[in-house]
Amino acid sequence: MFIGTYEHTIDDKSRLTLPARFREALGDGVVLARGIDGNGAVYPRETWKVTVEDRMSALDPLSGEARQLRRFFFAGAGEADIDGSGRVLVPAWLVEHAGLERVVVVAGNYDHLELWNPTTWEKHVTAVEGSVEHAAERLAAHGS
Numbered sequence: 001m002f003i004g005t006y007e008h009t010i011d012d013k014s015r016l017t018l019p020a021r022f023r024e025a026l027g028d029g030v031v032l033a034r035g036i037d038g039n040g041a042v043y044p045r046e047t048w049k050v051t052v053e054d055r056m057s058a059l060d061p062l063s064g065e066a067r068q069l070r071r072f073f074f075a076g077a078g079e080a081d082i083d084g085s086g087r088v089l090v091p092a093w094l095v096e097h098a099g100l101e102r103v104v105v106v107a108g109n110y111d112h113l114e115l116w117n118p119t120t121w122e123k124h125v126t127a128v129e130g131s132v133e134h135a136a137e138r139l140a141a142h143g144s
Helices: 045-057 064-075 092-098 118-141
Strands: 005-009 015-017 030-034 040-044 077-080 087-089 103-109 112-116
Touching: 005 015, 030 045, 030 064, 030 092, 040 045, 040 092, 045 064, 045 077, 064 077, 092 112, 103 118, 112 118
Parallel strands: none
Antiparallel strands: 005 103, 015 087, 030 040, 030 077, 040 112, 103 112
């Protein structure tokens, strides 16, 4: 499980050092992807398969929304290895999508990590803190 929030830096070669506590879980490589909320996502390969691939394959390919969703996820993703120092190469397209700069917030999100621009992260956290109570109430009312 990925929990916690950390600040790390992207070096001049566009490599990001991932938090040491997560490296074992990410050991055999990752899938880097565009996040829905204007962030980046780092999935262990097996989690990507279960969370994204399997769910996307169940969508009707004749549905326009399904095709758009598949394009968003699959065209905006790539496999990567983690080097011996715990670094992963962050592709330019992901840096651009998430607005990443030198300092990156690495946030745990249960089964994957998220990469955020610090300013965007703070805005996101502020917005969530203002609505999380209502979301929890709605989910509780639905038995989820």
